[in-house]
Amino acid sequence: MSTNIHIYKYPRTQHIEGSGIQRGDEDLALVLLQEFAGRYLVVEEKMDGANTAISFDSQGQLLLQSRGHFLNGGPREKQFHLFKTWANRYTFELWDVLGERYVLYGEWLYAKHTVFYTDLPHYFMEFDILDKHTGQFLSTQRRQELLRPLPFVVSVKVLYTGAIQTLQELTALIGHSHFINEEHLDILQANCRSRGLDVQRVLKETDTSPLMEGLYIKVEEQGEVKERYKYVRSSFLQTISDSESHWLDRPIVPNRLRPGVELF
Template identity: 30%
Template structure:
């Protein structure tokens, strides 16, 4: 296994009803992993999955190339790094650059921060339970992603959440069990959440022909009164 500070965030499968699959995406075959459990549903943000460690910050791939849009997160990490315990990783969505979905005050979805956390990994490479995750975010002064549901999984939950998504303002949502989740390993599971975490993504969520990094960087907007200083 790679050093704990160099691991990618595991690949997340789509929920059975997710309309936003691309050619290389996979779909969870059923909702069985969530039945009878407390689940946390958070908004899926249209940004860049990013990791913070005490040593460095990197996008989904630890060897991701440098890009001008990542200057903000580098400064943010420099301010947070000394407070992240040795061997721990923070996972979150980096939202400075506009991808396919715009976050603006006019649309009513302006951001509370350019980095929103959604996971914390401990030194034994376990994703903390949700309550412990929020405690760590509070200690580190990291804003979490918006929570859409916190409670038991029940029939109809995903359909209700999907119906409430505004595709002009929201990318989708992610469902996870509230319990701690080990980093997925072993034959057929390595590096991918086949149970415990899955996502719903809006239809046609990739709205451009070229990758966002190939054009000019267009910053998303922050909520009124929120400083853009990392």
């Protein structure tokens, strides 16, 4: 891959008041909900995975990235092997829709980070599309319209659309994750034993609550995402702190797909 290809990094996202501050976000100022109260919002369940993206260069070459780097191989890309296989399987279909104009961002959820998912609809869950020609991110409605010819692309869960006036209204949306079932800890422990992993160690590195990680909030107007914010449960961040490790340095524990789901 040419080193001259520009990578379109996903923008950093500010926390709103009351959110637990994640490592690496300490320099971002908290935003008061009053700053966007009453505007049209799209609120999504925030997923705990790896930020990835799919795009093409002007020659039609498939480009896969995670955060600030292209996926070009190496031992630390082990969790992305299936992502590469899946994206390459659908290269032609993706090119027909994205061309060299759009960057499709999504959460890659194969490897457990802090949350263990038992009922995923896919390992890749898209959440944003950048129009490289305008520099703007498409609204949820425009994304859905663009992706309609791609039924194999699954989007994140939208919890609410419309105006919100208070922080209490917003945080009331945090509940049981749509992708964790009641037996998740039993399933996780059985998974660890089958892989010869230290069960207690893995549990220490896991948020044992069935609650969603938090919320991702978009202010959408004129068909574009104008602003973006996040709210993360403080108890989720405490689990990360208590684990005393980073998910990249742990053995891979695969999250589970919902029964009946096929990737290809």
